[in-house]
Amino acid sequence: MSDTGGDLGMVTCDVTATMKYVKRGEKSTFYAGDRDRSYWPGEEHEVTIHDMRPDADELALERNGFVLLDEPGETQDYAEKDQLAAYCRRTEAMVQRLTGADKVVSFGPIVRTNATGTHGHNQPAFGAHVDYGAKTVADYTRDLLPAEEAEERLAKRHMLINVWRPITMVESAPFALCDARTVKRQDLFPSEIIGGLGGVDRSLWGFNLAWTPGHKWYWVPHMQPWEVLAFKLFDSDDDAVQFTAHSAFDDPNAPPDAAPRQSIELRTIAYL
Numbered sequence: 001m002s003d004t005g006g007d008l009g010m011v012t013c014d015v016t017a018t019m020k021y022v023k024r025g026e027k028s029t030f031y032a033g034d035r036d037r038s039y040w041p042g043e044e045h046e047v048t049i050h051d052m053r054p055d056a057d058e059l060a061l062e063r064n065g066f067v068l069l070d071e072p073g074e075t076q077d078y079a080e081k082d083q084l085a086a087y088c089r090r091t092e093a094m095v096q097r098l099t100g101a102d103k104v105v106s107f108g109p110i111v112r113t114n115a116t117g118t119h120g121h122n123q124p125a126f127g128a129h130v131d132y133g134a135k136t137v138a139d140y141t142r143d144l145l146p147a148e149e150a151e152e153r154l155a156k157r158h159m160l161i162n163v164w165r166p167i168t169m170v171e172s173a174p175f176a177l178c179d180a181r182t183v184k185r186q187d188l189f190p191s192e193i194i195g196g197l198g199g200v201d202r203s204l205w206g207f208n209l210a211w212t213p214g215h216k217w218y219w220v221p222h223m224q225p226w227e228v229l230a231f232k233l234f235d236s237d238d239d240a241v242q243f244t245a246h247s248a249f250d251d252p253n254a255p256p257d258a259a260p261r262q263s264i265e266l267r268t269i270a271y272l
Contacts, residue, residue: 061230068229070226132160162267163266174248174261
C-alpha cells in the first residue's frame with residue numbers, strides 16, 4: 001500500500017520487514033564497540049511497519065510513547081564541539097516544551113551511520129530494545145546534577161526521552177518504533193551494555209524485547225532532517241506509558257545504491 005506524501009513528493013507506505021527480537025527469557029550482554037563479543041540471542045519475525053505520517057497529529061507521548069515533530073535544525077556540523085553543544089541545549093528546550101518539565105538535561109549524543117567501515121559505537125542497532133531503565137537514569141542524574149539536587153529530582157517524577165533526527169534524508173537502515181501501549185513488561189528482558197555511548201566506564205542497563213503478536217510498529221519513510229522523533233524509554237511513574245522499543249531495520253524497498261543512513265540521537269532526562 002502506498003500513496004504520494006503531500007508536499008514532500010515522495011512515496012509513503014506501510015512495509016513488511018524482518019524485525020530482530022531477543023529470545024524469550026534471555027539476558028543479553030552487548031559490547032557497543034566490539035559487537036562480535038556480544039551475547040544477543042535473537043530470533044527474527046516478519047512484521048508490518050506502519051507509516052506514521054498519516055497519524056502524526058494523533059500521536060502522543062503519554063499514549064503511544066512517541067511523537068513525530070516538525071523541528072527544523074540549525075546545526076551544520078555535529079562533529080564540531082560548539083555546534084553539538086548548542087544542538088543539545090536546543091533539544092533540551094524542545095523536550096521541556098513537550099513535557100512541561102521543570103528541568104531537562106541531556107547526555108550521550110551519538111551520530112550513527114551504516115557506511116562501510118563505521119566503528120561499532122556509531123553503527124545503527126538492529127534488534128528491538130529499550131536503551132535504558134531506572135538504574136542508568138539515576139546514574140546519569142547523579143553524574144549531571146549536584147548531589148542534593150539529584151536526590152531531590154529523583155524523588156519526583158522524571159522520564160528518559162530519546163530524540164532521534166536524520167542528518168540527511170534516510171534512504172537505508174531506517175528507524176522503527178513500537179507503540180508503547182503494545183509493549184508488555186513480561187516481554188522485556190535485561191540488557192547490559194558495555195562500552196556504550198562512546199565507551200563509558202560503567203555498564204549501562206536496559207531491556208530487549210521478545211516477540212509477541214500484538215506489537216504495532218511504525219516508521220517514517222524517507223525521513224527528513226527537519227523531522228524529529230521523541231520517544232519515552234523510562235518513566236518513574238509506573239502507571240505511565242513507557243518502554244518504547246525501537247530498532248533499525250532493512251527496508252526491502254530500498255534500492256541497492258541507497259545512501260548510508262546518517263542520524264543523531266540524544267538522550268534527555270526530563271524532571272517534572
